[in-house]
Amino acid sequence: MGVRFAFGGGREGWTRTLLTGVGVGLGVALLLVTTAIPSALAARDARADARSEHTAPQAAQPGRDTLLIGEADTRFHGADVHGRLLKPEGPDAPVPPGLTAFPGPGEMAVSPALKELLASSESELLRERLPYRQTAVIGDEGLIGPAELAYYAGSDTLKQIGGKVPRVTGFDNSAEPEPLDPVLALLIVLVFTALLTPVAVFIAAAVRFGGERRDRRLAALRLVGADSRMTRRIAAGEALAGSLVGLVLGTGFFLVARQAAGAVDLFRISVFPADLNPSPALAALVALAVPAAAVAVTLFTLRGVVIEPLGVVRTAKSARRRVWWRLLPPLAGLALLYPMTGRGNDGGEFNQWQVSAGVVLLLVGVTGLLPWLVERAVARLGGGPVSWQLAVRRLQLSSGTAARLVNGIAVAVAGAIALQMLFAGVEGDYTKQTGQDPSRAALSVRANTGTGSPEEVAALNRRIREAKGVAEVIQLTTTGLSPAPDSLEETTSLTIGSCAALRQVAQLDSCADGDAFILRGGFDDTNTEAVAKPGRTLYSGNVYGTEDGPPPVAWTLPASAKEAVSREDPDGTKRNGIAVTPSAAPQGLGDEQLATLYVRLDGSVPDALEHVRTAVRQADPLLSPLGLQATKESERFASIRTGLYVGAACVLLLIGASLLVSQLEQLRERKKLLSALVAFGTRRSTLSLSVLWQTAVPVALGLALSTAVGLALGAMLLRMAYAPVVIDWVSVASMAGIGIAVVLAVTALSLPPLLRLMRPEGLRTE
Incomplete structure (x- = not known):
């Protein structure tokens, strides 16, 4: 009732x-x-694991079923853009989820959200950063969500570089998350x-x-x-x-x-x-x-x-x-x-x-x-x-x-x-406090060993300097240093940079081109004390025995080398070892060096950060600028x-x-x-x-x-x-x-x- x-x-x-x-x-x-x-x-999470290459099966040599995949992520106006460069090495190379075929060189497949963003009038800098022709749309199974910004681009110049560009035979992420x-x-x-x-x-x-x-x-x-x-x-x-x-x-x-x-x-x-x-x-x-x-x-x-x-x-x-x-x-x-x-x-x-x-x-x-x-x-x-x-x-x-x-x-x-x-x-x-100092640099760009020759790093430096809204670019180059070509126990680092750059890592009373400094108070002074003796012949470059790298270069630490107190760089690291200006640095190091560029921006220029990201991307698609922040959550x-x-x-x-x-x-x-x-x-x-x-x-x-x-x-x-x-x-x-x-x-x-x-x-x- x-x-x-x-x-x-x-x-x-x-x-x-x-x-x-x-x-x-x-x-x-x-x-x-x-x-x-x-x-x-x-x-x-399942779709993210299905397209991941982090723990995917890998091969040492090219084969019918191998694929070179390079991480090419970027950020645009605070939003992450998931990007990968692809180079199939055989007819049976694994196709990423969401694609039916590989994009050719100069082509890319994009997510629906990225396609819409690229078509808008506010994405000019992003279009310059992704100069590929759109030929396909990524299916839902290849995206973690409908609003995800993602793309896959084809490349014929990609080469294997350790974990940055792995050679895989499939996709998988079997890593167990921490409880x-x-x-x-x-x-x-x-x-x-x-x-x-x-x-x-x-x-x-x-x-x-x-x-x-x-x-x-x-x-x-x-x-x-x-x-x-x-x-x-x-x-x-x-x-x-x-x-x-x-x-x-x-x-x-x-x-x-x-x-x-x-x-x-x-x-x-x-x-x-x-x-x-x-x-x-x-x-x-x-x-x-x-x-x-x-x-x-x-x-x-x-x-x-x-x-x-x-x-x-x-x-x-x-x-x-x-x-x-x-x-x-x-x-x-x-x-x-x-x-x-x-x-x-x-x-x-x-x-x-x-x-x-x-x-x-x-x-x-x-x-x-x-x-x-x-x-x-x-x-x-x-x-x-x-x-x-x-x-x-x-x-x-x-x-x-x-x-x-x-x-x-x-x-x-x-x-x-x-x-x-x-x-x-x-x-x-x-x-936690990262130790980074955003007031000294808004971005850091690292050209890792093997990803760029000194000439390419110089071109990257020049592109960043020419980007709109850049106030200053400071370059520091780091390589290994050892008392013998095969002495892996006593090794330290050699930092090369101009006087202005070296002042970012050491407290210097005076500095001129040709000077050398022995850093004290870094994160580990033990090896520095054993290796850094003025007038001693040392070996720099490939001191860790990389198989395809050039032999170490003999170099004499100038007798005029002075001691200097180490200072935290913009990344928050107190360096140890030896710091030298370019004319006192060893020559012929080749690719066995790591270049770090610290970029300070002009806050009055709108979208200065996006201009720098675009300049870095145009110089090397595999480089991702790191935004410096004082804290990390x-x-x-x-x-x-x-x-x-x-x-x-x-x-x-x-x-x-x-x-x-x-x-x-x-x-x-x-x-x-x-x-x-x-x-x-x-x-x-x-x-x-x-x-x-x-x-x-x-x-x-x-x-x-x-x-x-x-x-x-x-x-x-x-x-x-x-x-x-x-x-x-x-x-x-x-x-x-x-x-x-x-x-x-x-x-x-x-x-x-x-x-x-x-x-x-x-x-x-x-």
Whole structure:
């Protein structure tokens, strides 16, 4: 009978069921997206491994099934561009995933996203960097995501150079990833727990839409003979019908979102729609849990409602809410989390089920404490403008309904504050100082041994100097140095550069061309002291015995060599060995040297960094400039935080949508009341302000409570991670500000239907 009321109750019944279905459906869609995230990430990793050459089988000599593949990645305006140069050496050479044939010399296959970018007017520098003719588009199986920028280019000049250009017979990446440390595993558990708890709260609130009208109908049923148990079963059936509609709508919302996922690029992460496949077991759990929760919530809310034949005894003076049992869930949550304090990365693993249960109990405790807090606070309010009095009186009569609307925001903000505190507290453990000095050089370019002759390095230097926005280029060349041609035990380094360049690696009082310096205080002075003796004959160049390299060059360390204190170069390395100017350096070293070019940019020139990257690329496609940065963050930590941001964005959308649906449902419930007030002469601006106050007061109380709970939970999590308890007030304020912004946006969107409802015609009835 309850199901028949839901579907056959006329316009009122359909409206109520549809509102419930939309509210539940939004939550179900987010749950399905969450269950599909692991499969999407696994698919991304699988495609990345399938095209990787890092641990692929290799061959020493060219053959029918060998392929030379060179790493030619680049960056453009902060976005990574995955690039590879290909030279098949036989008819059976392995074709990379996503390609049906190899691009010829001067040709390239591009991803759809890169094709679109190259066609835009803002990619002129990137087109200069990739001067190949587009002949094919990379298929989905060769990309980690639809928004990835990637290309494969053909080359007839590629040659094998160690790990930079390997000769492979297939593609594979079988390297086992390092296991997550306990704190990172804790962060992942907390992100999922804190983001999904508000979703459950929203679903629980959605199944209670239209509760007051439903109870009045149940009173009419009592009048014609139904008993109290029967009315509760009818109410449960009605809620069950609404939840089933929610499951259908949620599946539809998920399919729409899944199809649109390919066009979304959040924080440089994109997924193919086909990869968003929910786990069958988790999807079945959602399908069973949502209807069960709908029935349970309905029966739980009816426990304090007396439905009699002559009406619903709820408008009478109700007993004040008690606080003691509402404190039990958060206290139980703290009790579960407390035994794990002080563990950190070195103190052992965290029990994931215990952590999840503790966090859920703390966050769910907000939903129990908020109705008590709202009731106590609004009971003491009064006086003021008419709009304020209307709002306060409404809150005093139905404080539970007002709190229910805000519960989701309060839970989401509490979880977000706790997570922000934890991320800020442990960020230092996953952010290390690189020692690099971006103020001295923005980029470093290394021409490795064997990839370029001295003439090619000189041409590279010249190209970079001529690039737009370059203020200075400093070149340092390094090679090996030994007291004997075959003495591998006593070796040190020889650094060659102009006086200006040598001042980047040593503290020099004076310097002129022809000078030589013995560096002291480097990362290892032992061999320097054994080798560097003024007037001694040494051997430089190929002192490590490279098979295809030229023999070492004999060279005499000038007797005038002076000692100098080593200084950190822009890369953050304190060099050891000997530093000389060009005229004092050994001649005939050939390719047995490493050239490092440090580039300082003119900050006033736009896109100076991109101009330099283009110049380097045009000189040698296999060279990748390295941007210098003072700090470097763990990629895993950064990816987990990115996941938090993506999930928080989805939850915020759900918060706004669900709150808007809840607001519209409340306005629909009070349609006749609003019409009556307008008929008596109440100004519409007064009623609009009263609606704003009715939302703002519970939200303010909810944010205050969620801030307190979030700070307590964040402090406990920091104690668990063995990190100092520091409150990031900026993050706390930003989370509260986001909650306020959501409420203001929902209120603004609900004003048009409110104005339509405030008409005397709303009093008409049949």
